[in-house]
Amino acid sequence: VRASRERLLAPGPTPIPLAVLQAQVDAPPFHRGPPFRALMERTLDSLRWLLETEGDVLCLTASGTGALEAAVVNVCSPGDTIVVAANGFFGDRVTSIAEAFGVTVVRVEHAWGDVVAAAGIGAALDEHPTAVAVVVQHSETSTGVVNDIDAIAAVVTGRDPRPLLVVDAISAAGAVPIRMDERDLDVVCVGSQKGLGAPPGLSFVAVSERAWAAYGRATCPRYYWDFEEHRKHLPETPWTPATTILAAVDAALTIARETGREALYAKHVRNAAATRAGVVALGLELFGTAPDTAVITTAFTMPDGISPSEVAARVRREHGLVLAAGQGQISGGVLRIGHLGHVEPADIVAGLAALGATLAAMGADVRPGAAVDAALGVFSTSA
Numbered sequence: 039v040r041a042s043r044e045r046l047l048a049p050g051p052t053p054i055p056l057a058v059l060q061a062q063v064d065a066p067p068f069h070r071g072p073p074f075r076a077l078m079e080r081t082l083d084s085l086r087w088l089l090e091t092e093g094d095v096l097c098l099t100a101s102g103t104g105a106l107e108a109a110v111v112n113v114c115s116p117g118d119t120i121v122v123a124a125n126g127f128f129g130d131r132v133t134s135i136a137e138a139f140g141v142t143v144v145r146v147e148h149a150w151g152d153v154v155a156a157a158g159i160g161a162a163l164d165e166h167p168t169a170v171a172v173v174v175q176h177s178e179t180s181t182g183v184v185n186d187i188d189a190i191a192a193v194v195t196g197r198d199p200r201p202l203l204v205v206d207a208i209s210a211a212g213a214v215p216i217r218m219d220e221r222d223l224d225v226v227c228v229g230s231q232k233g234l235g236a237p238p239g240l241s242f243v244a245v246s247e248r249a250w251a252a253y254g255r256a257t258c259p260r261y262y263w264d265f266e267e268h269r270k271h272l273p274e275t276p277w278t279p280a281t282t283i284l285a286a287v288d289a290a291l292t293i294a295r296e297t298g299r300e301a302l303y304a305k306h307v308r309n310a311a312a313t314r315a316g317v318v319a320l321g322l323e324l325f326g327t328a329p330d331t332a333v334i335t336t337a338f339t340m341p342d343g344i345s346p347s348e349v350a351a352r353v354r355r356e357h358g359l360v361l362a363a364g365q366g367q368i369s370g371g372v373l374r375i376g377h378l379g380h381v382e383p384a385d386i387v388a389g390l391a392a393l394g395a396t397l398a399a400m401g402a403d404v405r406p407g408a409a410v411d412a413a414l415g416v417f418s419t420s421a
């Protein structure tokens with residue numbers, strides 16, 4: 039049972055199951071001592087299960103951006119060079135964070151909507167062999183693209199010196215396999231309000247041994263985010279954490295463990311296929327060159343003369359459904375349907391129905407029910 043008042047079809051925050059909301063009521067009222075420690079231990083164990091790592095996972099009271107900043111300041115020094123795979127809004131954010139700390143960013147530029155080309159990352163590393171890290175968005179939420187982490191890892195992990203591979207899995211964790219240890223990733227960032235289906239306010243960073251060694255050398259200023267401060271207080275946190283949200287994340291991960299990783303990932307593939315089919319059936323164009331990778335968020339363009347933010351506003355006002363307009367350089371150009379976490383087929387069907395009806399009401403030449411038919415067709419053949 040879910041408890042959202044508006045139906046969320048945004049790429050985060052996502053719908054929160056009732057059991058997850060209710061868990062907050064039972065959160066330990068105090069962040070020191072056995073009840074809190076048990077909660078944190080269980081949550082971090084579940085995250086290790088989800089990310090498939092044996093390494094340390096740290097809990098930060100911050101949204102995902104805090105985790106990205108923590109990743110930068112704990113492994114970089116001012117004057118270091120890092121390589122950023124830039125194919126959307128969140129690659130730009132990482133660039134801004136790193137530059138704010140005096141880190142030199144070599145951006146491997148892509149058109150938004152393209153998948154990161156591993157060969158381009160390899161070429162950047164050939165040119166900057168002392169780069170200390172490569173940062174990539176696993177799921178670039180602004181365009182929907184899911185980058186090929188295996189291909190990127192293949193060009194990074196064989197190098198000597200070996201740069202760290204830092205992965206922003208803020209919208210990817212819980213939706214696609216992370217396999218941190220097998221892929222030899224070094225820092226993986228996760229947010230509470232995306233694939234996990236908990237409220238916003240917490241993020242997590244998984245840290246490899248190689249990243250700990252880099253931490254020892256890194257001199258970026260840091261205090262609140264200091265990894266070692268966090269590690270030495272485990273299973274507590276150095277500062278007062280968002281205890282209620284931690285209890286929610288624990289409950290969300292309990293659901294994920296009961297569901298199983300493979301079932302979670304299969305559900306995302308199916309929901310994405312149904313969404314794509316619906317969008318295409320309305321005659322809309324999927325955004326970018328790799329829409330088939332977009333198993334977390336589907337981005338698409340509007341018929342001429344129709345503004346995505348106006349569509350989103352009308353869908354929300356008239357149907358109680360939250361879709362997301364674009365971000366950054368594509369803010370006026372795309373509409374996005376998030377289908378991650380606890381978004382269910384009925385949400386997708388409702389979202390597509392509202393989208394078709396709204397476009398028709400705004401004068402687009404569409405058959406409003408076409409998207410619903412197409413999505414139901416996918417759901418009925420891929421149960």
Ligand SMILES: Cc1ncc(COP(=O)(O)O)c(C=O)c1O
Pocket residue numbers: 049050101102103104128175177178179180206207208209229
């Ligand atoms: C890939 C990615 N990185 C970073 C962020 C930033 O996270 P937050 O808004 O929680 O700070 C988001 C949020 O949408 C995201 O999707």
